[in-house]
Amino acid sequence: MKITSPEMxxxxxxxxxxxxxxxxxxxxxxxxxxxxTVSGFEHHPERSRLETLFKLLSALELELHVxxxxxxxxxxxxxxxxxxxW
Numbered sequence: 001m002k003i004t005s006p007e008m009x010x011x012x013x014x015x016x017x018x019x020x021x022x023x024x025x026x027x028x029x030x031x032x033x034x035x036x037t038v039s040g041f042e043h044h045p046e047r048s049r050l051e052t053l054f055k056l057l058s059a060l061e062l063e064l065h066v067x068x069x070x071x072x073x074x075x076x077x078x079x080x081x082x083x084x085x086w
Contacts, residue, residue: 009053010045016060031055 003009017027017038024038033055041048041056057064 006045010042013056013060013062014042016062020060022060027056027059030059 001012003012017024023035024042025035028035028038033052037048037052038056041052045053054064056062
């Protein structure tokens with residue numbers, strides 16, 4: 001799945017959690033974080049720590065893959081979906 005914004009990432013992880021029939025509490029307990037942290041990520045991912053993302057990926061048995069953009073397939077501008085500069 002192509003993710004182009006923090007909100008899309010949060011929704012993807014939330015969908016994965018629900019597919020596994022896990023509550024926010026159960027997900028949090030698997031990796032030693034608070035339920036409020038899971039909720040915070042799902043509702044305001046732009047405010048979350050990178051460490052939280054990797055803990056959630058672990059709890060949901062997901063992996064993060066980073067690939068180069070292919071200009072023939074990717075018509076999204078870099079600015080679309082992300083307002084911050086690195």
